[in-house]
Amino acid sequence: MRLQSIKHGDPALAVRGITKRFPGVVANDQIDFEIRAGEIHAILGENGAGKTTLMNILFGLYQPDEGEIYIGGEKVNFRSPLDAINLGIGMVHQNRKLVPAHTVIENIILGHPRAGKILNLKRTEEEIREVSDKYGFRIDLRAKVWQLSEGEKQAVEILKALYRGAEVLILDEPTSALAPPETERLLASIEAMARDELAIVPFITHKLPLVLAISDRVTVLRHGKVTARLETESATEASLAQNMVGREVIFRMERTRVEKGEPVLQVENLSALGEKGYQVLKGISFAVCEGEIFGIAGVSGNGQQELAEVLAGLRKAEAGNVTLDGQDITYHSSLERWQMGIGYIPSERNDVGSIGELSLVENVTMNYHFDGDFSRRGIVDYRRIRRLTEELIAEYGVATPGPDIPAKSLSGGNLQRLILARVISRKPRLVIANLPTQGLDVGAIEFVRNKLLEAKKEKAAILLISGDIDEALSLSDWVAPIYEGEFMDIIPGEAAKREDVGAMMAGLKLKAGQQ
């Protein structure tokens, strides 16, 4: 079915009462929305709001438990992505699904029904070029995909969908991997496509200014439900943030009062480059004192990961300096930082924080092989580390049959307990906790938070990086919302308002006086 005679404003895609349950969660709960031809309709929601599930349903990867999908007013049933593609849905994934060694044209025709039969490459190229020029994509069609930038790869995915006859284009986090000039270009292309009566559905996590800049309407999701349907004209960043984050506080922790001590970590004007070579940390300055939790609240991808890595000695600082207890450590290696009393709890529990094939004893050794008390003259005292591991397992309640099982057999929560135990048992001066409760169940979350508060009582300085506003607000003595590599403000924890911090996490600038 092709929708050849679309008029502006016709419903292109509609869903009614979509519900999808996974064990223990309702990922999508009675979701309704409608997308019209020629409309740019943003779907907005935090991580875990159900965006990905909805996207996968629209693309035929999941079947909804309840509810219906309509295309051009007719009810449809997607059994696979192929059905969705054939009915005019085009999907542009955040993780590009292209063959790097093939040319742009080869990628575009891959899977096309006409490919495989006799192919008129020259005509195909002309057709693709026509579409490409029309929407302002500047791509060398004969280039190999690996040679392209992220923005160009994305354009290839869009072209591929268009060439397959997409009427509805779903864009997953369309600007997340793009450099600013590429973002500008993409927005211009999106507008051009909308003028041609394509329906465009960008799924966006947190970039509110982007939503306001490009969309006609917005549907906001929270905890799997639609919380708002807004005409963009009548929306503001503040109203979007409120709908997206909600007001209720899920988790309240007692902020323990500890007498403030000497500054432990001081960071001045710190800048760093990200994986792609763009500047992701733009001149950050702050200080953390003994017995203080400094919370950085931010949507992932705003430079906080890089900040943690620079402080842990795993990434080079481009400019600025870092001092620990008054000593400049800007150029110290990660080994030296461990020995000087920095303890890093990485966000990547499985890939960085632990080694799955090694036993729990050997995983504890990760933070002790360089310690003179546990490793003398090149020989590791495994008996002693084993005893320590047994103590930590008991104290931190790690559920395991014993210290010799491989770490990969632990659940996420238990693994995090072990990592936390290993780091905190070193009695570090500074604990860097990067998303310490991400993906954990409620019990483990509470445990981790309590242990951080205990470390605070022991006079450690704690840098908490969190994507969860409630966590950052309830634990921190200072809250710094981070957006695109900069702190929007540094607010005393008690004075911080949830709405303000949420808005600042989304890039909204508030004057200090407005709070």
Next chain:
Amino acid sequence: MKIGGYELTLEKRVTLTGWEAAAISILAIVFALALFGIIFVQAGVNPLTGYNEIFSYAFANQFGLPLTINRFIFLLLCTYAFIIPYRAGLWNIGMSGQLYAGALSAFAVLVAFGAKESRNVELSPGVVIPLMMVAAAAGGAATGAIAGFLKGRFDTNEIVVTMMVNFITFWLVSHMIKEGGPFMNPGGRGESFELPTSVYAPLIADIPFTIFVALGLAVLLYFMFAKTKIGYQIKAYGLSPPAARYAGISLFKMPLMVFIMGGLIAGLAGYHMFAAVPGVYKIARNYGYFGDLSFYGIICGLIAQGNPLAAIPIALLFGGLSSGGRFVQGKLQIGFGVDLALMGVLMITLVAFQFFFRHRIVLASAEKEELDAGVLR
């Protein structure tokens, strides 16, 4: 698959004990020998006669056994040259280049002592033999370091680098020993000058002392991986470089170090083969054969799963097959290289049987299949 009232299913192994691994390896060897029996039949030889000849020559013959042991020492050293980088997650395909470099360095020491002209030069073995060994180790280590440095500094693929270096050193040896080359034999012949009799490696019961080097390394490496900090760091780096980096382990030093250690041991294999094995005592014209043989170190290392002690019986088996295979080929007048063909079949079979290191076949009564489902993840 159903057979009668029983159901054959494939399950993922969660753990593998050393004994299970050994049992699977022995099964694989038996299977490979049976498979090669077909080739014997094709060649008009009774397989039992063939194997009897091979094994009795390799392990129970006064000429064959020393040959077997010399090859065993060589293979074991090559295996260790492979195992150390392998435990760090890196593939050393450059044992042949490293052992050539080791042999050249050892012979360079002889040149320095003026031993090139005649094999009757009187040299002090207590000085020259250790010097030759140190030189061989250093030459091998320096050659290995190329791949380790490039890996650590530029993340260059170590397989490609070690392989390319093999070609370079192969032709370097050829250049050095050809007529007119710096290490040429006075009589020409395209091989190197011969070792002076005064610095022949000491023999113990006709076996070169290098066997103690090889067996000593077995213990040393086992201890290194089980107890030492460096062994821990190699294992951590091998299993997860990002996690190792997080733990303060240098991603530059690790590859460099394991390739230096591996190259060092391969260099000693070069010393052993060309300066310690009775009857050789020179870089022979067919030095390329030993380069090829060194690749069986990879197979031994893989079968041993990187365990230095488990490598000993495996290297012994391959050493025996290579000497016995050569012998039977001549004795029974078989028209192809039995040693290499047999080791090849064994190698493919053993690699294929590694499947059972990760899976097991379970025979269960078909009725209780539902009960068992979901026990293993």
